[in-house]
Amino acid sequence: MFYSAPRSVILRPDAVDIRAEGDVNPMSPAPQLRVQVVDDEIIVTLPSSRFSVTYYKPDRSPQLMAKNISSEDDQRAALTVSEFLGAAWWLANHKARELGWII
Numbered sequence: 001m002f003y004s005a006p007r008s009v010i011l012r013p014d015a016v017d018i019r020a021e022g023d024v025n026p027m028s029p030a031p032q033l034r035v036q037v038v039d040d041e042i043i044v045t046l047p048s049s050r051f052s053v054t055y056y057k058p059d060r061s062p063q064l065m066a067k068n069i070s071s072e073d074d075q076r077a078a079l080t081v082s083e084f085l086g087a088a089w090w091l092a093n094h095k096a097r098e099l100g101w102i103i
Contacts, residue, residue, distance in 0.1 A: 033084075035091050042095050044088035049077040051084045055092040057101045064096055 036043045042055040042064070051074060055064040066089075073081050096102045 033087060033091060035095050037095065037099065042092045044092055046074075046077055046079065046084055049074045049084075051077055051079070051081065051088075053085060053088045053092075055089075055096070057096065063102060064092055 032047065034045045034047055036045075040056055043052065044055070045052045050072075051070045052068065053066050053070060054068040055066050057064050070081055070084065077084065079087070093102065
């Protein structure tokens with residue numbers, strides 16, 4: 001499943017504002033992120049780059065945790081690693097809510 005990376009993510013304690021959430025146009029300046037569910041993990045990647053992060057939900061935890069986190073920029077990617085991780089976090093949480101893993 002492919003999702004567009006949000007063009008802007010504004011995190012505040014009371015709200016998350018995502019723009020271009022449903023944009024799946026391949027000509028869009030927002031790169032396509034891939035979200036895969038494998039067993040009890042959500043893996044978010046940016047195809048044609050080294051960017052990847054895996055999220056999981058520990059028992060008795062109300063939130064997802066990340067592991068196998070990309071930590072360096074990739075010159076082939078249109079995003080920085082920080083922008084990728086911000087978009088990946090949002091997508092993983094959205095998918096986890098769809099799956100009923102978190103509220």
